[in-house]
Amino acid sequence: MLKIKYFLAIFIASVIFPAYAQRPKTVFSCTTVRGNQVKVESIGNSYRYSFGKRGQRPQLVFSQSKRQVIALSPRGPEIMRFRWRAMVMENKGYRYRVYTAIDSATETVWMGVSVWNRRKNKIRDEECSKRYPIIDDMDEPFDGYAYGSADGMPFYDYLEN
Numbered sequence: 001m002l003k004i005k006y007f008l009a010i011f012i013a014s015v016i017f018p019a020y021a022q023r024p025k026t027v028f029s030c031t032t033v034r035g036n037q038v039k040v041e042s043i044g045n046s047y048r049y050s051f052g053k054r055g056q057r058p059q060l061v062f063s064q065s066k067r068q069v070i071a072l073s074p075r076g077p078e079i080m081r082f083r084w085r086a087m088v089m090e091n092k093g094y095r096y097r098v099y100t101a102i103d104s105a106t107e108t109v110w111m112g113v114s115v116w117n118r119r120k121n122k123i124r125d126e127e128c129s130k131r132y133p134i135i136d137d138m139d140e141p142f143d144g145y146a147y148g149s150a151d152g153m154p155f156y157d158y159l160e161n
Contacts (some may be wrong), residue, residue, distance in 0.1 A: 024048065028087065028098045029135040030111055030128035038113045038126070040087060040098055042066070042139070049089045049096055051113070054132075062091040070141045073097075081105050085138045093118045100136050111136065 024041035031037050037054045040047055046065050052058035072088040072095065086099040095116040102109050111128040128134055 025137075026135050027137050027139065029133075031132035032112060032126035033129045034126050036126060038098060038128075040089070047087070047089060049091070049098075051096075060091075062089070064089045064091070073142055075141075083143075085136070085142045087138055087142050094123075100138075 022044050024043045026039060027042050027047070028040040029038065031054050035054050037050070037052060037058070039050045039058075041050075043063070045067075046063045047069050048061065048063045050058035050061045052060065069087055069089055072090055074086050074088065074097075081104045082101055083104055084099060084101040086097055088095050088097045090096075097114045097116070098112070099114070100109065100111045111134060112126050113124075114122055114126075115124040117123050
């Protein structure tokens with residue numbers, strides 16, 4: 001009887017603890033002014049991106065390693081008046097950038113998602129709606145300052161609207 005209890009305890013622990021260790025942590029989430037839900041979750045060594053109509057099953061879900069996301073994401077020198085955080089993920093030739101930008105002179109905040117095609121042309125930009133809860137808890141490698149970005153896609157165009 002003791003062996004059965006011991007085996008059962010080990011079995012339950014082996015099922016519960018790995019599941020607990022891989023629980024997703026939301027690092028970015030918002031509902032856009034167009035009613036779409038954007039979410040990026042950290043799961044182990046990867047990030048998972050999801051996009052779709054609020055309250056419905058996401059239309060697009062994909063994952064990418066943290067190493068790849070960090071390599072794709074813009075970083076810049078600590079100059080100018082704009083502070084920003086941005087994560088870039090790539091799927092089937094398209095790049096998806098979730099961002100937060102703050103104009104330190106006016107304290108204006110922009111948050112949203114932009115989609116770029118293979119030719120680095122922006123094909124979609126959706127700003128987060130302030131009417132719904134927003135989560136902006138991106139990791140430190142995604143912080144930046146400046147007016148441009150290292151990934152070749154201009155960052156400043158979000159700030160000129």
